[in-house]
Amino acid sequence: MARKFSDEDRAEVRRKIMHEGRTLFARYGVKKTTIDDIARAAEIGKGTVYLFFPSKEELVFELIREEYQAYGVLVDRLAQLPEVTPADVREALRELFMMLGRSPLLQTLYDSGESDEISRILSKEKQSEHKQDEECFFNELFEVLRIKGYSPKHGPEVIRGLFNVVWLAVMNKERIYADTPVVEELLLDMLCREITGR
Incomplete structure (x- = not known):
């Protein structure tokens, strides 16, 4: 029963x-x-x-979704500012990637390579939910920036790709650029320029 x-x-x-x-x-x-x-x-x-x-992978998926709520914090922070400068966007991006990069769960998933395996195991419905979450974040980000007077240099696919590049670099920092913080700064500069169009 x-x-x-x-x-x-x-x-x-x-x-x-x-x-x-x-x-x-x-x-x-x-x-x-x-x-x-x-x-x-x-x-x-x-x-x-x-x-x-229903499965261990679905639990992991929900935990990842919870960690990615940091994306919403970025959008909310920018939306609440009366004026948004490129420096504000850059600082919000830095905080976002630092928050995600400090997650022991995400770090373990990326270090072990298990995140890719989980993606393959998840149902099409859960994969679709993840894609919708991501699209919703980028749509909200672009809308907030449009309202604040910014226009990205490229479309959503390019910006999404750049986000992923910076994200992977942050998660693999120790292997890629360990004690060279200038690399992270340059990546943030590039992403900020592309997102703001300035």
């Missing part, structure tokens, strides 16, 4: 699963972490985890 949860209980159980999943995936990676490990850490039954997340 399936256990009934109140809305409050559901929110708390989901929070515990996500918290313990994030901790374990960041420490051990996705392959080495099992649903049993997560259930044990969250002090719930394995079946309860499956009530909330």
